[in-house]
Amino acid sequence: MSISPNLTALAVIADALAGRRRGLPERWRRAVQESVGPRAREAVRPLGAPGYSVVPDSVVPQTPIEGFSVTSQAELLRAVPEEQLTADLEQVFGGGVPEHWRPAADRPKRWFAGYAAALEDVWDVTGPLWERASSLLDREVERVGTAVVRGGLDVLLSSLSERIQYGEDGLLIADLEPSRYDLGDRKMILVPMLAGRDAVIVKLDHPEVVWIAYPVPGAETLWRERDPRAADELAALIGPVRAALLHTLDRPATMSALASGAGMVPSAITYHCERLVAAGLVSRERRGREVWIVRTRRGEELLDLFRH
Structure with missing residues (x-):
């Protein structure tokens, strides 16, 4: 391939x-x-x-x-x-x-x-x-x-x-x-x-x-416009910050990059990522000195559910 x-x-x-x-x-x-x-x-x-x-x-x-x-x-x-x-x-x-x-x-x-x-x-x-x-x-x-x-x-x-x-x-x-x-x-x-x-x-x-x-x-699924109602429903399910993070992770990102993009302190991003990890929606990978956050298959399936 x-x-x-x-x-x-x-x-x-x-x-x-x-x-x-x-x-x-x-x-x-x-x-x-x-x-x-x-x-x-x-x-x-x-x-x-x-x-x-x-x-x-x-x-x-x-x-x-x-x-x-x-x-x-x-x-x-x-x-x-x-x-x-x-x-x-x-x-x-x-x-x-x-x-x-x-x-x-x-x-x-x-x-x-x-x-x-x-x-x-x-x-x-x-x-x-x-x-x-x-x-x-x-x-x-x-x-x-x-x-x-x-x-x-x-x-x-x-x-x-x-x-x-x-x-x-x-x-x-x-x-x-x-x-x-x-x-x-x-x-x-x-x-x-x-x-x-x-x-x-x-x-x-x-x-x-x-x-x-x-x-x-x-x-x-990618050609469709994102339905604002679907985004609201996902935010209601897992919280607006975690929903935004899940959408952001089309590509793996570092904790620092996520914090910068969300305009939040690293400790707050760490807390929300831990909750997403516990739900099986993202995983953590250590690459050298950096910790990377990766959306899991379960996270993809959840997003797909709210895209339809």
């Missing part, structure tokens, strides 16, 4: 900006559209051309590298030689550049800059949600690991998306441009994305690995 934000950014771009709708909620689609400038919009237009699903390698990293940020990908795009796009287009489309890619091929430097800007603009909106998705991604890593260890890979692959089926005929993926690949003994990388329910991105022609990017289960 690989937890790579770049494919999430690409899926959101294709759905919200390029017109290839794959189930992104309308509210989120509008938020993304409002954040992107005209030059970036122009650059992503070829990604949604009717009848085409294949894009040049310049658009997507060859392999989804974990820890490689969207910002790093944008910087890399701006440094790509102009002739690289032409070479990629010729390789993908057999020597003839389709009409919808012609403006990009004519001015590749401008296209790379526009696409890089689109990535950055989209991530300004999507990045905070990606941070909140950490617990969903952790659960998915656990789910996939359990399926592999217990010999349930066939069931797992069929559960990734309604557009993917695994059976006697192999791995079938619904696509606009049908083709057949022999996966051989290449490694397969699964990449969960924060994307619309029908979004699937694959790379099947790499000589060493194949990868499949698919919507992480439970993503729909």
Whole structure:
């Protein structure tokens, strides 16, 4: 598995900006559209051309590298030689550049800059949600690991998306441009994305690995607006300070960071964290001299209950 934000950014771009709708909620689609400038919009237009699903390698990293940020990908795009796009287009489309890619091929430097800007603009909106998705991604890593260890890979692959089926005929993926690949003994990388329910991105022609990017289960809970009434109900159940702390812990945090964020003295934060630990909603981890607070699975389930 690989937890790579770049494919999430690409899926959101294709759905919200390029017109290839794959189930992104309308509210989120509008938020993304409002954040992107005209030059970036122009650059992503070829990604949604009717009848085409294949894009040049310049658009997507060859392999989804974990820890490689969207910002790093944008910087890399701006440094790509102009002739690289032409070479990629010729390789993908057999020597003839389709009409919808012609403006990009004519001015590749401008296209790379526009696409890089689109990535950055989209991530300004999507990045905070990606941070909140950490617990969903952790659960998915656990789910996939359990399926592999217990010999349930066939069931797992069929559960990734309604557009993917695994059976006697192999791995079938619904696509606009049908083709057949022999996966051989290449490694397969699964990449969960924060994307619309029908979004699937694959790379099947790499000589060493194949990868499949698919919507992480439970993503729909993050697209929803937080219901103020639900927040009030959670606060009534465990107290407003502890409810706020539980929401804050999308990522593990130190006691000092929690105290600073809440505007409270450390002793007060320690008291509330102890109560959350006793309830099984958070756990403490010592890392060097610092004590980190981590939201537990039980804490996640409680939040999910009040998000619905």
